Amino acid sequence: MLQSFGPEIWINDGPVVDGMAGFHYPTRMAVIRxxxxxxxxxxxxxxxxxxRGEIEALGPVRHIIAPNVLHHMSLPDWHTAYPEALVHAMPGVAEKRPEVRFASDLGETPHLAWAGEIDQVILPNSIADEAVFFHRNSGTVIFTDLLQNLPATWFTGWRRLVARMDLMTGDLPRVPRKFRMALRPKAIVRARLDQILDWPAQRVLMAHGTPVTEHAREFLRGAFAWLK
Incomplete structure (x- = not known):
């Protein structure tokens, strides 16, 4: 079910999906008008x-975004449902989903359709380059996998230990250790992070974790303090 997250932005928490090595993750999407x-x-x-009915009540679907190469599982179904919508993805997604017709690769320059309303920054890393977005109307910064916080009991057995050591679980969203090591080259990451920290953030949304709805700028500075 869609939930309002701010002016002209809604979220939907989807089903749990399986990842590598038996790890499973909650899913979340955002709808921006x-x-x-x-x-x-x-x-x-x-x-x-x-x-689909809830989304269509909000307006016509014109754009579909895959913000990194790990988030593509549902693209074919949505592309079939809305064949006229333009699909935009990080480089590498198209190779994983040849059945989808892609309109553009995401880069540092926002697409003309949302330029002036949504800013974007690409944070490069050796696991999955990620497009981070800022929806100006709601003041929402949108991450995909670079910030996470799952409940301590989300995983069991050895996976629980790995998740805790990786900083995937905890009270506040954090950058997992694997991404801390993968974010590079550091000089470019720091410069682009400065752009993100300059955004007048009011909220922070992520695919796998509890959204931040207060003191968002302070939260972001703390979450990435290790990089400075």
Whole structure:
């Protein structure tokens, strides 16, 4: 079910999906309505009839975004449901989903459709380059995997230990250790992080964790203090 997250932005928590080595993750998508009334679907979760009906009540789906190479599982279904929508993805996603017709690769320059309403920065890392977005209207910074916080009991057995050591679990969203090591080259990452920290953030949203709805700028500075 869609939940309002701020002015002209909604979120939907989808089903749990399996990842590598038996790790499983919750899923979350965001729906943003542009000033034109057109909708952007960010990291879409599993398509259901109910979800489709809620989204179509908000406006026409014109853009679908895969923000990194790990978030593509539901793209084919959404592409089939909305064949006229433009699909935008990080480089590498197209090779994983040859059945999808992609309109553009995400880069440092926002697409003309959302330029002026949504800013974006690419944070390079050796696991999965990630596009970080800032929805100006709601003041929402949108991460995919670079910030996470799952409940301490989310995993069991050795996976629970690995997740705790990797900083995937905890009270506040943090950058997992594997991404801390993978974010490089450091000089570029620091420069682009400065752009993110300059955004007038009011909220922080992520695919796998509890959204931050207060003191967002202070939270972001603390979450990335290790990089300075």
């Amino acid at each position: 542009l000033s034109t009334g057109d909708l952007i679907l960010w990291s879409p979760t599993a398509l259901t009839n109910d979800l």
